[in-house]
Amino acid sequence: MRERLTIAFVALTVVVLLVAGLVRAFTLRDLIEERESASLERTAQLIAVSVGSAERDGDPVTTAFLEPMAAERTSVTVERAGLPPVTAMGAGYDVAQEAADTVGRETMGQTMVTVRQSGTVIQDILGRNVGALAALLLMLLLFAGAVGFMLAGYLSRPFVALAESAEALGRGRFDLELPKSSIPEAAAIATSLLASSVRLEDSIKRDRAFFHHASHVLRTPLTGMRLELEELSMRTELSDDVRRTASRCVGEVQRLDGVVDDLLEFARGRSLVAGAEISLAALGSRIAQHWRDRLPENIEVRAYVDGGGDARLTPGPVEQLLDHVLADVTATAAGPVSLRFAGQPEHVRIRIEGGRPRSGTKPQERAGADSAKAMVEALGGRLSGEVLSEAGVEILLPRR
Structure with a gap:
């Protein structure tokens, strides 16, 4: 641009x-x-x-x-x-x-x-003057090119940042770093992106709440109905026809319970952002490079993929989550940092060890842990441990 x-x-x-x-x-x-x-x-x-x-x-x-x-x-x-x-x-x-x-x-x-x-x-005089005029116009053209290059950079900078934010939103990130610009068009695009980010994040949270609620309200009555029918089918004082009917109903309830499981499993397995998935190996490499760029040069960053590197998942939420952890590591760590990724059938396991703490570090300085934990829970995962502990942090996330 x-x-x-x-x-x-x-x-x-x-x-x-x-x-x-x-x-x-x-x-x-x-x-x-x-x-x-x-x-x-x-x-x-x-x-x-x-x-x-x-x-x-x-x-x-x-x-x-x-x-x-x-x-x-x-x-x-x-x-x-x-x-x-x-x-x-x-x-x-x-x-x-x-x-x-x-x-x-x-x-x-x-x-x-x-x-x-x-x-x-007159032609000779005009030729000399036109030559001087042409030299002046050439100097003005060069000056205009330099000014135009600087103005183009100023005008395009917010739109380049907006394009990067839109690309991040397409990867499933909702913590967009939107530019503040006095250009009305850029400000309007930033407002639209922010509104889209809020709506998408809210939609994802409502979907996950619906899955948990649906699992509870459907499975609980089905389980109660199955138990009642099983008890009814085993009552000897009832006729054979009634017990056979109760047994058939137990089978139908079990089949319906299986359908509910399949639907919920399909809903959980859907991609968070269709078409944005990348392999766990590529995501691990990208995150490791991002950490190397953000951490001081004296802190070494090592990345490992312990298995399931071909597992595909939406990168945005993982990047956003690990940025919260990175904030703690940046503020406190003084030794090498290791990132370990492992793909499992239903989950992705991420382990982070932040090395030894920097001298003078206070507990309240590690504020990113609360944000990371809240986000992990919103994504339906689990976070345990602490960055600067011997065991480090372990994060389990569903493969969405």
Whole structure:
């Protein structure tokens, strides 16, 4: 996203600079033409004064007289009443291209002086100015690219963080680290993600509460009914038909109890977030790398998969749970930390040993344990032990 925003900024800058450069080039040509025209008119005025002085002194006005006044790539023409025009040309003046000349005229009495300047003079001046203008535009373009790169980073940063939070939510994590941004769109997306996270977490908690409740309210009456029917089928004072019917009912109750078990087992075995499952081996490697990045370099982190590495489970809840444990380890541990993962048919076992405690550690500093225990219970698992104890922490989680 940052690269695309930078390209957009640079492209917009190029368009603006090109339009501004074209407008400036046309304006510059008009300014140069006006300046050169005014200069030629002043030159014509000076030549007219010189011609008037020569006539009063009785000196002839000839081509030789005008040649010193004709600059490079210009021509001077003096026209007087009753006399043929006199013309002098400077070096480099081309009569064949006089249609593009810049002209300056001055009339004094019966004398009109015309000064023509070749169009190549304006082209040369314009070329030098356009070159300087192009260099300036290139510098502005480079500056705009640098500014655009920084602005693109500023604008894309909250959206990159939102994408990471959305990916974490897709893995089943609900403790999203949402960016605080003044960009309305980013703030709206963050609000939506937070609301989705709360709703999903609440839905999962309600589902688990429903499973426990359903198991209790269905199995208890079925068990009572089965016991009553079994007792009824064994009563000798009843007829054979009644006892056979009671026996059949016992079988039907047992079959219904099996159906309830299958339904509850299917509900427990459903993936927490469909399509987000990864293997236990991959999850263990990811968590170990995360712990290595978060813990000080002097604390070694070892990770082991003791079995069932191909077991698949939703990574988000495990990552979120172990982040609470990591908070305690970061605050208290001073020795090596080991993480052991083992996949079992219905559960995943995780054992964490935090090594020796850091000197001066207080019990109240280990606040992550309560949060971890509450989360384990919400997920239907069990947590026992303490990070800094010899046995460490053992966590049992259902494979959801």
